[in-house]
Amino acid sequence: MIGLSLWLAAGCTPTDTAEPEVLFKVPANFPEPLYNFEANPITNDGFELGKALFYDPILSRDGSISCGECHSQPSGFTHHGHDLSHGIDNRKGTRNSLPVQNLAWESEFFWDGGVIDLDRVPIAPIENPVEMDEKGTNVLEKLRTSPRYPAMFKRAYGSEEITSAKFLKALSQFMLTLVSADSRYDKFVRNEGETLTPDESAGLTIFKQKCASCHAGELFTDRSYRNNGIAIQGDDEGRSRITANEADRNKFRVPSLRNVAVTGPYMHDGRFYTLDAVLDHYAEGVQDTPNLDLLLNQNGQRGIALTKDERRQVVAFLHTLTDDTFLKNRKFSQN
Numbered sequence: 001m002i003g004l005s006l007w008l009a010a011g012c013t014p015t016d017t018a019e020p021e022v023l024f025k026v027p028a029n030f031p032e033p034l035y036n037f038e039a040n041p042i043t044n045d046g047f048e049l050g051k052a053l054f055y056d057p058i059l060s061r062d063g064s065i066s067c068g069e070c071h072s073q074p075s076g077f078t079h080h081g082h083d084l085s086h087g088i089d090n091r092k093g094t095r096n097s098l099p100v101q102n103l104a105w106e107s108e109f110f111w112d113g114g115v116i117d118l119d120r121v122p123i124a125p126i127e128n129p130v131e132m133d134e135k136g137t138n139v140l141e142k143l144r145t146s147p148r149y150p151a152m153f154k155r156a157y158g159s160e161e162i163t164s165a166k167f168l169k170a171l172s173q174f175m176l177t178l179v180s181a182d183s184r185y186d187k188f189v190r191n192e193g194e195t196l197t198p199d200e201s202a203g204l205t206i207f208k209q210k211c212a213s214c215h216a217g218e219l220f221t222d223r224s225y226r227n228n229g230i231a232i233q234g235d236d237e238g239r240s241r242i243t244a245n246e247a248d249r250n251k252f253r254v255p256s257l258r259n260v261a262v263t264g265p266y267m268h269d270g271r272f273y274t275l276d277a278v279l280d281h282y283a284e285g286v287q288d289t290p291n292l293d294l295l296l297n298q299n300g301q302r303g304i305a306l307t308k309d310e311r312r313q314v315v316a317f318l319h320t321l322t323d324d325t326f327l328k329n330r331k332f333s334q335n
């Protein structure tokens with residue numbers, strides 16, 4: 001080992017022995033991914049191209065807003081501190097930014113599941129008038145005439161030709177590598193020597209009993225659309241916007257809770273600024289909304305019974321889902 005690092009330090013690359021870098025790996029405690037990697041194999045050059053695009057404001061009409069603006073790494077690739085995300089000309093969006101993480105395990109995207117192919121997700125923010133307000137065709141034209149992109153497309157795809165399919169697939173390649181599976185919780189469940197404090201451990205037990213029916217499994221979502229009893233505000237009808245089914249009104253996708261301590265504010269409209277406020281909601285604030293989930297309305301009892309101590313313990317547990325390795329990995333950073 002020492003010999004090898006000296007060799008590297010001396011500037012020689014041991015090409016015969018070096019393993020190609022693995023950009024995507026299924027963590028041992030995760031299920032099989034849902035993304036079709038065969039149709040878009042991740043390569044180093046594809047990753048680099050996708051990352052450059054993700055952080056480049058050239059994708060917006062006036063060159064002011066990149067994807068990374070609303071999906072910032074230290075905040076779990078969400079829009080730090082914004083209830084509703086802000087886009088071009090400081091226009092206010094209608095929803096809270098979602099984390100860009102572990103997307104290989106999702107097959108439906110956005111709070112209402114309105115897009116069902118990761119490769120098509122970027123079209124929405126690019127063309128949304130309150131986000132990047134640009135036409136896809138203009139983006140491709142700007143990339144074709146830019147000094148850096150034709151060569152990057154050539155490295156990634158073997159030719160300088162820039163098409164929307166290549167553009168979108170490169171963005172997916174970068175986003176797919178954003179895997180968060182190295183939190184203290186992960187190391188604890190994988191028996192990697194991590195321990196939980198008594199409060200965290202009690203919080204995990206409560207979480208499994210009272211939250212995991214919806215925030216299920218290692219991704220902390222059962223991928224369904226539900227109404228969790230937050231008071232109806234504004235005119236965002238959620239899932240029924242996609243299905244046109246009244247039974248889906250006010251239902252939103254159950255979000256993952258990985259890195260939740262840094263992805264606030266919370267809920268589809270960012271109405272709660274702290275995890276304490278979220279727990280207070282489940283314990284005391286659940287409203288009798290149309291389509292309220294039955295799990296939150298049992299035997300005439302609304303909400304989830306939780307003492308103040310139990311709420312504190314659940315919050316302590318939720319903090320163990322923060323993955324500093326992921327949030328600080330320079331490979332995913334802008335610079």
Ligand code: HEC
Nearest residue numbers: 067070085086087095096097098109110111121122125131
């Ligand atoms: C102005 C802020 C803003 C910009 C710019 C932006 N996004 Fe988003 N992003 C959001 C919001 C808000 C949502 C949730 C939208 C919804 O549910 O309707 C979201 C959702 C997503 C999701 C879905 C995550 C999930 O789990 O469903 C992905 C992926 C994503 N954005 C990628 C991108 C990419 C790639 C770009 C650049 C092309 C981009 N975003 C630009 C605000 C933004």
Ligand code: HEC
Nearest residue numbers: 210211214226228252253254255266267268278282293295
């Ligand atoms: C009946 C299903 C259900 C149960 C049970 C449930 N949740 Fe949720 N949770 C949801 C849904 C749906 C949302 C998104 C609601 C929205 O934005 O309108 C959500 C949102 C959240 C959020 C906000 C995440 C974010 O990124 O904005 C947190 C935190 C959360 N839940 C924690 C918990 C905890 C802790 C428990 C147990 C005390 C719990 N939930 C129980 C369905 C559920």
